[in-house]
Amino acid sequence: MNSILPSSLLSFCMTIVSCVAKESPQQGSGASPTLVGNDSKDMEIATFAGGCFWCTEAIFLEIKGVKKVVSGYIGGTTLNPTYKEICTGTTGHAEAIQITFDPSEVAYEDLLEVFFGTHDPTTLNRQGADVGTQYRSAIFYHSEDQMNKAQNYIVLLAKEKLYDREIVTKVTPASKFYAAEDYHQNYYNQNAFQGYCQMVIAPKLEKLRQYYSSKLK
16 A cells, blocks of 8 residues: 655645635536546446535546546435535535446555645534535445455554544445436536636645546546
């Protein structure tokens, strides 16, 4: 497994800007180009929730070996939830991304490293000023192997004391994943000059490129 988060990343983790300032959604221009190449039987799926999915999607689209990223909702009880329903915090779902990746190019542990390095896993049901269960930190595993790797990684982070507070990220079995509305898909790349994207997502991507250059496409 690659080395865990460098200490210089702590300021990145702890100063992530809130998604509370989301602007009114804009319709994308055509189909979302989140798929690179073709899916195959050798691909694997990872599902993470780390706050606003516009941000997490943009981050993981840059990672080498990631072939597809879909923004959506998982972990709740409402069937076919809408974004409007999710925002009430009453459906039980989290804003999440489902990643299709090639394990021969990127290890699941590498995805975990990026996940924990690009959001705050110590705030319960919260990222920045965004409060609610829809913004919780969670890993939804698709196999026993993923479960073990996720749990072991959290233990390692705690042992290394990289955070001043307890990690509250939940590790639970993957349930039904609902793809979000079309305008949420590949949001940053289709709305890069929007105010929210410029002020919130772009700085995160700059830091991603600084700290994880070896893992980028």
